[in-house]
Amino acid sequence: MSNDTLPRIGFMGLGIMGGAMAGHLRAAGHPMTIANRSRGAGVQALLQAGATWAETPAALAAASDIVITIVGFPQDVEQVWLGADGLLAGAKPGTLLIDMTTSSPRLAVALAEKAASRGCAALDAPVSGGDVGARNAALSIMVGGAADAFARAQPVFEKMGKTIRHMGGPGAGQHTKMANQIAIASAVMGVAEAVSYARRAGLDGESVLAALAPGAAGSTQLNVMGPKMLVGDFAPGFMVKHFLKDLGIAMAEAEAMGLDLPGMAQSRRLFERVQAELGGEVGTQAIIAAYR
Structure with a gap:
């Protein structure tokens, strides 16, 4: 069941770790929109649990208050965030965008600047703990970005991890x-x-x-x-x-x-x-x- 008092989550990247992480948020009642390159078992499980499918990252962002990405490589992050149908093309002012991919610190800084120019906030929040930590909601989450954005995201992080630390400004999580x-x-x-x-x-x-x-x-x-x-x-x-x-x-x-x-x-x-x-x-x- 969705809880309309909780922020609407958009989640992109439903692989070994992302599928479990999104599952915890959906189980906690967050209304959820998802996107992924394929529609494997993890995607189907979330759709059956009431998540909504988005055809593009832009559509995902447009339907969400908080967007989380955990994809493969920095070039994937850049495409998902900055492409013609990317997250920032669809995000409304006030949207919080969180990249949990392990990626480039310099890219994290650039994304934070581009998000701010659109009236949005961005956090870099890579994780450690692997598939076991993801399944058990026991990840270590290392966060870079503004303190107020971190405070807004912390209740969401707490549903996916046990050790959550704000490490500093943009890029600090990736470092x-x-x-x-x-x-x-x-x-x-x-x-x-x-x-x-x-x-x-x-x-x-x-x-x-x-x-x-x-x-x-x-x-x-x-x-x-x-x-x-x-x-x-x-x-x-x-x-x-x-x-x-x-x-x-x-x-x-x-x-x-x-x-x-x-x-x-x-x-x-x-x-x-x-x-x-x-x-x-x-x-x-x-x-x-x-x-x-």
């Missing part, structure tokens, strides 16, 4: 997500190296992970990705092609700041090797394949 991805890059590489070493030493992998988890080596990457590496489960919670996109953005930002990050650079090379061998739609735990 924070870059820091997150940089940390993961070396962490998942370290887990793959530990698992590879344990195997070569003839140890039982499960016993090694159980021994390491409570100590200083314990981490989400060890606890979640380690067991998947042991059994060769490369089903994606977060796809390699998207992680490589993120590392490319982070590398460009680091270079612009004159910062050398050799751990991230090495992780990126390994993920490129994995993508060449296995394709880009395996999960990031597939980095273990680079150590065969």
Whole structure:
């Protein structure tokens, strides 16, 4: 059932994470309009739950008080927001537009400026937590933009995540997500190296992970990705092609700041090797394949 006292949500990008995130908002009673490149199972479930379909991003924005996008790449964000039938072409003054894609900090700043010129507000709010965090409404949400826009969005964020932080002005959310991805890059590489070493030493992998988890080596990457590496489960919670996109953005930002990050650079090379061998739609735990 819709609750007409809640803001009308427009949601575009109903993939592994977006479908679950939109589902939480619809279940909470938000009137919802959706758009997506395809009409897969996630789209059908939302339509059956009472969401309305929009043919274009402009139509989505015109029907919504708050619009959320979580698409693949920065060029997708730019097209969805700024295209001839894009969000800003249809958004009414006062609309709040939120991009939850992991994207370019510089693009986030540009989108905020263009939204303001149309009388709208914009936030960059990338997330961490993968498919599990999305399904459990337990995402970490890192937000850049004006404080009043953040306050308006916070009740919506709270229906999708558990850790919600306003990091600063436009682009600050994306910069924070870059820091997150940089940390993961070396962490998942370290887990793959530990698992590879344990195997070569003839140890039982499960016993090694159980021994390491409570100590200083314990981490989400060890606890979640380690067991998947042991059994060769490369089903994606977060796809390699998207992680490589993120590392490319982070590398460009680091270079612009004159910062050398050799751990991230090495992780990126390994993920490129994995993508060449296995394709880009395996999960990031597939980095273990680079150590065969």
